[in-house]
Amino acid sequence: MRSKITLILAVVMGLVTTLLFYKYINEMNTSPEVNVKLVEVVSTKQEILENQVITNDLIELVKVPESGAHPQAIKDSEQVIGKIALTNITSGEIILPHRIGSGAEESLFVSRKITEGFRAVSIGVNFVTSVSNLIEPEDIVDVIWTHENKDTGEIESEILLEEIRVLTVGRRMIESIPDTEYVEYTSSTLELSADDAVTIINASNTGAIQLILHSRIDDEDVIKDEE
Structure with missing residues (x-):
């Protein structure tokens, strides 16, 4: 008899313990979550290259915890659209003000584009000598003299300089996009060493200068695409 009573008590205690356990778990699952305040900031959808114009399809608004957001993070996409990336900006990066600038601001600071140890030298060009005005900033050209x-007494042409980086065409420092208004330019600014700068200035005063354009297509990229 006692064994039966003990068994019944054990079963009841087990059921009570089980019920209490499930009640505790249920309370844990239904307890109110801690409220985390979120803010929207502007982030990149994909990598944006230096000097690239930032368009709406390159950015998005993402929500991040307010406590973890950078104090200078831009929250309004309108403050970013149309600006120029001053450096490469990686995909998914929160955009900060010092990473972007306006075309007007950048046109005042061509010195920011010059590689250390080099110089910026402008030469006069026309529609023909600039490859029909198709040369763009960041293109690579050879200089023909x-x-x-x-x-x-004969007229001769020779390659004066090879693989020269173009900094600007006219006053435009960034590559044009389909919506860029066409403006014919009459000068091109090249990045040269000090010695080459002297060479091209002397050549422009003693003959005619013409630019020939290099391809931007990398042979290795072509091979990869074919594979």
């Missing part, structure tokens, strides 16, 4: 041979 056409002049009269003092010994023979």
Whole structure:
């Protein structure tokens, strides 16, 4: 008899313990969550390259905890659209003010684009010598010098400089996009060493200068695409 009573008490206590356990778990699951305040900040959808114009399809608003948001993080996409990336901005990066600038601001600071140890030198060009005004900032060109041979009196052309980086065309420092208004330019600014700067200035005063354009397509990229 006693064994039966003990068994019944054990079963009842087990049921009570089980009920209490499930009640505790249920209370844990239904307890109110801690409220975390979120704020929207502007982030990149994909990598944005230096000097690239930032358009709406390159950015998005993302929500982050207010406590973890950078104090200078931009919260309004309108403050970013149309600006220029001053450096490469990685995909998913929160955009900060010092990473972007306006075209007007950048046109005043061509010195920011010059590689250390080099110089910026402008030369006069026309529609023909600038490859029909199709040369863009960041293109690579060779410089051709056409002049009269003092010994023979014949007109000669030779490659004066090779693989020269273009900093600006006219006053435009960034590559044009489909919506960019066409403006014919009459000068191009090149990045040169000090010695090459002297060479091209002398050549422009003793003959005619013409630019020839390099391809931007990398042979290795072509091979990868074919594979």
